[in-house]
Amino acid sequence: MVLALALAWKTVWPYIVGLVLVGLLGGIAWWLRRTHLRTVAEHRAWQTEEENAARERSMAEVDAMTWQRFERYVAELCRRDGCTQVVVSGKSGDLGADVVGRMPDGRRLVIQCKHYAPHRTVPSGDMQKFLGTAKAEHAADVAVFVATCGFTRDAERLAVKHEIVAMHRNLLGAWVRGSTLESLIPLNGAGDGRRSPRSPRDGRSATTRPAADRRPQSRPGPPGPGHNSPR
Known part of the structure; x- marks a missing residue:
């Protein structure tokens, strides 16, 4: 065994x-x-x-920063990312266009800046004023609302619905730290960031409707008093 x-x-x-x-x-x-x-x-x-x-x-x-310095700083960030023809309004009555310029690919850029305390939120009323002028008054291809705070839920919904980029504090922090504007555009509102078909004469978006359907439309009037909210 x-x-x-x-x-x-x-x-x-x-x-x-x-x-x-x-x-x-x-x-x-x-x-x-x-x-x-x-x-x-x-x-x-x-x-x-x-x-x-x-x-x-x-x-x-x-x-x-002061709100004036903040607007200039936003313009500096745009130039850093390759934007051209960047101009700072720096005055009241600018109808929401604090900074205007051209994206690196030529699209018209319009930016509204709000230098608020971090604990505040941008209300939907401010967003309504901006979306009422960004494209109708300034022919923006890319419309960006930059704030040093957050946005209310209603304000963000308006931004997404009307293709405005709502750049809240966290996204602004990423921009400050080196992320490019173009990379941030799709993250919170479309911003109408897609390249539109262009007319060879004036560079504006070409319409695809038949000529018979192109009826004159009334142009929205300027916003009422109180457009320029405290910065």
């Missing part, structure tokens, strides 16, 4: 040792992978935290 067991052991022991080694190696590989994933997750969390902290440090500088 003992002899039989000894002979059997001589036959099977390599397989047993092999199974033990496979199990041991598998356990080590699982532990290494788990450790790697945990390290990657911790690094990403740390990186995100650092980026947020850096963004807030930058936004603290923006918060300290």
